[in-house]
Amino acid sequence: MTLRLTNTLTGRPEPFVPFVPGHVGMYTCGPTVYAPAHVGNFRSFLFADLLRRYLAWLGFDVTWVMNITDVDDKIIRDARREGVPIRSLSERYAAVFLDDARRLRMTPPDVMPRATEHIPEMVTLIEQLLAKGHAYRTDDGSIFFRIASWPAYGRLARLDPTRQRVGERVESDEYDKDDVRDFALWKGPREGEPRWETAIGPGRPGWHIECSAMSMRYLGPTFDIHTGGVDLIFPHHEDEIAQSEAATGRQFVRTWLHCAHLQMGGEKMAKRTGNIERPADVYARGYSPRALRYALIAAHYRAPLEFGEESMRAAAAAVDRLATALAALDTYRKDGPGDPALPALLEEARTRFTAALDDDLNISPALAAVFDLVRELNRRVDARALSTADASSAAAFLRDLDRVLGVMEEEPEQLEPELARLLEERAAARARRDWATSDRLRDELADRGVLIDDTKDGQRWRRAAEARRG
RNA sequence: GGCGACGUACCCAAGUGGUUAAGGGGGAGGUCUGCAAAACCUCUAUUCAGCGGUUCGAAUCCGCUCGUCGCCUCCA
Structure with a gap:
């Protein structure tokens, strides 16, 4: 094709x-x-x-x-x-x-x-x-x-x-x-x-x-x-x-x-x-550049596209979903055998992604292929069916597709030292089952645009596409 | 008036002749969790603006009607 x-x-x-x-x-x-x-x-x-x-x-x-x-x-x-x-x-x-x-x-x-x-x-x-x-x-x-x-x-x-x-x-x-x-x-x-x-x-x-x-x-x-x-x-x-x-x-x-x-x-x-x-104006309302980028590219280029609060909210949620999946794969650790079905899964996603974009840059089915893959990967992460190597090759695969999309990660991929310290404090609080401190630090990080998910692999963070307001 | 694009669920949006109409958002219920969040599972269009026609079969082809938008003038 x-x-x-x-x-x-x-x-x-x-x-x-x-x-x-x-x-x-x-x-x-x-x-x-x-x-x-x-x-x-x-x-x-x-x-x-x-x-x-x-x-x-x-x-x-x-x-x-x-x-x-x-x-x-x-x-x-x-x-x-x-x-x-x-x-x-x-x-x-x-x-x-x-x-x-x-x-x-x-x-x-x-x-x-x-x-x-x-x-x-x-x-x-x-x-x-x-x-x-x-x-x-x-x-x-x-x-x-x-x-x-x-x-x-x-x-x-x-x-x-x-x-x-x-x-x-x-x-x-x-x-x-x-x-x-x-x-x-x-x-x-x-x-x-x-x-x-x-x-x-x-x-x-x-x-x-x-x-x-x-x-x-x-x-x-x-x-x-x-x-x-x-x-x-x-x-x-x-x-x-x-x-x-x-x-x-x-x-x-x-x-x-x-x-x-x-x-x-x-x-x-x-x-x-x-x-x-x-x-x-869009950033002032709490949306990230990558959410805006997503909102602007997610519909076919020859179709008129309605822009507004609703489309921005949907875009922010979609971009968050991608970021969360990537963060989950990055923090995932499990020794042992991998999932033998993974390569075929990735290959199928690549085929669908390419076929869609080959068709006059038809981005909707291309995104559908990405989201379908994300669901399959999340399912495997939940079931702990992947090896550490699987998770990292899946993450690398998503990042490769993102060379085309450009919506998955925010510019600074490292957490600022100050925020990293809050994360460490929270880990320590959790170790001593000090839930009050843990929750307070979680809110504090959320206010700074960093969302925390607690997982079997420890704390996982990602940047919010839509900053919390109010 | 001329030319062009378009009308698919609560919203956005794929699908352009053939098994159950993608995907995202939203909503409802459930699992997991210290609480959350995230994730996962189930449900959310017997129907594709309307009316005719072609066909064994149409959201998909043809005709008409209604409606929306753009260009014809600086404009992404």
């Missing part, structure tokens, strides 16, 4: 065959850094991360590029409002993004290019488009892509370009272009806006051109996978294809993958409607 992915270009699942055998070039539209990203944004980034992790787990050598858009209208607007250079604003929120991404265990992309550091690449691309007649200048020094020169325009979004609705927003565009549907490659210089002096004149880049320039700079003119939210299909990705293929004459991206929206209250989570939640 091989990996199949639903390509937006064709609308159907296709076997994934990399352009260069064994290697995958993958680009993800990253954040525009003028505010902290919300959890809806992170759904799409974590979807890309899940894909990246799975490809690596399958043995592909993956190059993952995620851009950071550090110049655009909103950044300029907010920087002006604050009276600071755009770089000061963008770097501030880029740092927040990086920190949020790290806590959510997003694999660090191999390259995170910033738009402002790739102006020359964009200029070269625009020059090629001008030379080939796909772009034109306007009086204010802007340069537009001429959609009429590109018959394939609209193919990705399945839109007929001649029947696009022309709404108020399009008409109100301040730039003067030949056709309302044409999009800006380069925006002419304006008072109070940052500008770059370039071979195509002064100004600043349009939004779409950066992704074409940076993806091709690091992955070549044709690469395997490009991901983003469904809202980017049109116009952003449509425009990327047009400008890239018009410039190079080659296919730009082989497989386009789009993630459905995260919803809250039945509607798309979006900054403009205000129904957003940021990672920090």
Whole structure:
């Protein structure tokens, strides 16, 4: 069985065959850094991360590029409002993004290019488009892509370009272009806006051109996978294809993958409607990053996903269940013969896990395979049917699957010395059957997010995915 | 108006032609435990938005109806 992915270009699942055998070039539209990203944004980034992790787990050598858009209208607007250079604003929120991404265990992309550091690449691309007649200048020094020169325009979004609705927003565009549907490659210089002096004149880049320039700079003119939210299909990705293929004459991206929206209250989570939640908000309510990660990746990427208190609670419980199972295996000790059925059990889980993810990253049955295995392992731990070696190979197996999921363990795997001391005190209290002290220490540790289970192998601890409140 | 996605238990969510409709959460009862917690066991959809049709057989295919969401405009 091989990996199949639903390509937006064709609308159907296709076997994934990399352009260069064994290697995958993958680009993800990253954040525009003028505010902290919300959890809806992170759904799409974590979807890309899940894909990246799975490809690596399958043995592909993956190059993952995620851009950071550090110049655009909103950044300029907010920087002006604050009276600071755009770089000061963008770097501030880029740092927040990086920190949020790290806590959510997003694999660090191999390259995170910033738009402002790739102006020359964009200029070269625009020059090629001008030379080939796909772009034109306007009086204010802007340069537009001429959609009429590109018959394939609209193919990705399945839109007929001649029947696009022309709404108020399009008409109100301040730039003067030949056709309302044409999009800006380069925006002419304006008072109070940052500008770059370039071979195509002064100004600043349009939004779409950066992704074409940076993806091709690091992955070549044709690469395997490009991901983003469904809202980017049109116009952003449509425009990327047009400008890239018009410039190079080659296919730009082989497989386009789009993630459905995260919803809250039945509607798309979006900054403009205000129904957003940021990672920090979720943590403030007592949930751990890994619970949030689980909530965001646990549903199929092409299905809309409702986010809320209920989904977070369920995610925290699910993640706790996994952590508990792992802790149980780690503390389990028993000499003697092992369970001869164990290898087959693990193999079955691996087969189901892989078959599910191969099927367009269908994570639900993959998680079902993990939870079924967890039940079997717990049952054996309860019955003390495993050997110490069995337990540790089962734990290693789960950790291997977690290279794909990234939800099983919290960052610090060692208990802080202070908490470890409380644990020792509690063990001593229990040895002298001092239940009052034992219970008090258990509560104290729970308040610090460490849950204790008393087992035949002694105390076992794990970090709570949902901190105790009240 | 155009294009697209979708409607499965109390909630989330797999299943896309064939024995008992995955899994997670929640709920009820039980076992274990100093008490807990965790874990394990049992139960929790004769039914898949509705109505027709195709078929020996449909949640799965076809048609219609109702409802939800997204894109067409900055947007993950």
